[in-house]
Amino acid sequence: MYLMILTIFVLTIHSLTNAKYIVNRYDDIKCNLDTKLINEIASYKNVTRMIMDEIIANGHGHNMYQQYSNFIDTFGARPSGSDILEKSIDHMINLTIQNGLPTVQTEEVEVPLWVRGHESVAMIKPHPKNIAVIGLGSSVSTPPEGITAEVIVIRSFKELEKTDDNNIKGKIVLFDAHYITYGNTVRYRSQGASKASKKGAVASLIRSITPFSIYSPHTGAQFYEANVTKIPTAAITLEDADLLRRFQDQGEKIILNIKMFNIHGLKKSRNTIVDLKGKEYPEKFVIVSGHIDSWDVGQGAMDDGGGMIISWFAPVILNLLHLKPRRTVRAILWTSEEPGLIGAAAYLNKHINELSNINFIMESDEGTFSPQGLDVAGSNTARCIIAEILKLFSPVDKMTNSGGPGSDITLFVEKGIPGASLLNENERYFWFHHSEGDTMNVQNNVDVIDCAAFWAAISYVIADISIDIPRH
Ligand SMILES: [Zn+2]
Incomplete structure (x- = not known):
């Protein structure tokens, strides 16, 4: 009773002051993790701080934002099946190599064209x-x-x-x-x-x-x-x-x-895959992803230029910082998400016999405004481990369980692969979504850089901890 009254009181205070935070930041999960694992996760505090400092304070994030802004202004809208989408994919391949990571490849996908x-x-x-x-x-x-x-x-x-x-x-x-x-x-x-x-x-x-x-x-x-x-x-x-x-x-x-x-038709496009090879288990993947295509209006800066760039940046920056996690951090720039998850479905089909190698899959496709945490799907133990990892990023440590995080990654989560999408202060996301209003003006360099720092650092921890994220 006391607890209930207190909870109601705290809830009231929170909803009056700052409605976006929930009282229990890890909803209702009960965790019983090994102390050894808890201590191991806590030991990543320094490296996560270093990664985030390098990105936020030491100019790497600024450079990324310049590359992002240049990409969006150069290519603008990148609809499925268009030549401009293919040119933007070529640009990202070159940019990856220019940033010192040659392990970039593409996989062909047949995609719809609708002009x-x-x-x-x-x-x-x-x-x-x-x-x-x-x-x-x-x-x-x-x-x-x-x-x-x-x-x-x-x-x-x-x-x-x-x-x-x-x-x-x-x-x-x-x-x-x-x-x-x-x-x-x-x-x-x-x-x-x-x-x-x-x-x-x-x-x-x-x-x-x-x-x-x-x-x-x-x-x-x-x-x-x-x-x-x-x-x-x-x-x-x-x-x-x-x-x-x-x-x-x-x-x-x-x-x-x-x-x-x-006009309707079919065209060839490509999923773009950027790998930072793991030092112990190169065959195991922590995937970070966003889609490179957009609708044909606006600039596709928010949907999903922001999510694409922070995902691409995770293996790139970890490589620049000479950090090699145990497992491979794989960024995937999905093609042709907008007409119906075409690129993700093609990847799933092609790799259907290797799904057990995907340790965790992440997606940012709901905005890159100020980061808040993760929406996580997976077993109770998986969610407990992610909740523990999120503590390293307080106050960016909110965890929700919507049941179906993300867009492209829902195909993988449905197959039992644990995954998460980026939670951010995206209350205004749908004001601009799929309209002429989706331009660089919606984006903010501080927020996108904060998202990139969180994204790179947390993908590093998940790829490096001693245990796989359990499916059951
Ligand atoms: Zn999208």
Whole structure:
């Protein structure tokens, strides 16, 4: 009882002062680690401090940030299947070698190409107005004259199901689902077109998957189910979704003309692999990763330029500092994440018989704002060991268990490989995500350098400790 009251009190204080911290920083796990292992982990304090000092205070992080900023400004958006993506991969290969690490290789992957052409949405009724629009990845085109049809605004899949097919047939469905969390709301983007098509819609639109907008439409992947008529699909802004909703509530008839022209195909791309070979177990890997491709809007600075660069930097800086962990630290720059984890799936397939060699897998693909800790998936013992390692990085020692950390690495975590994604102060991440707003202006050199320091140092400890991260 006392404990409960105290907990409530502490929680209240925390939520008043600093809502981002949780009281128990390692959620509910009960740990019973060997004292020897606890002492061994604690003995890494000096080396982790040295790695982080070299990166934060001695200029290595500054150099990395310059290389990152130069990369983003040189290549900008790097969509799957594009020549610019391949040039950006070549650049990272050269940069790795220039930074003194020749152990860089690529693995070929067949990836989808989807090139956005002209897109426009014109409101015809109740009055003429241009509606800002962005097509969703893999959407089919409209006929040249576009699709002109009445709009029905639907809040949820449940509401769609309940609506008589006759009220959907021949119409454009607008899914006006308000943002709750990304995981919860993104299904309207990925599945909306197929669900609307099954009810007879001729096109579908979504309210952009973001909690905030200054009239910015946000793109992203969508997937047609087999055997449904593929209808064009796109995102509009929160402002216009609200406007159309108000018109419908007032009983106004809404008519839009949608024009979208896209090119589809298949291309060759590459996953990029940078190894710092382990001195004792070179065949065992601690993988740090981010994706090098982006959507075709903005600069892909945040998603996932930041996560890609800090992951690439981990083996590079450890090598520059002449640190050789027992196991190999392998950075993977995944290709073609955005159309549906294509690069990661290819890597998994190619290495399916060697998965037992992956000791731990990490990913940064949810922002490189101020680092907070790790979202960890794995056995109780695995999580206890990571929690113990995180103590070295206090106050960057928060640990959560969302059940499915990361994006690309979910494929590996599902196979029982312990893994983690970077926790950071990314409350504003989805404001910019998959929009023209994802530029270098979203990034901050201090935060990205802090993330890089944490990422390199913790990957070193995990790769060097005497025991493997246990799967059970
Ligand atoms: Zn991403």
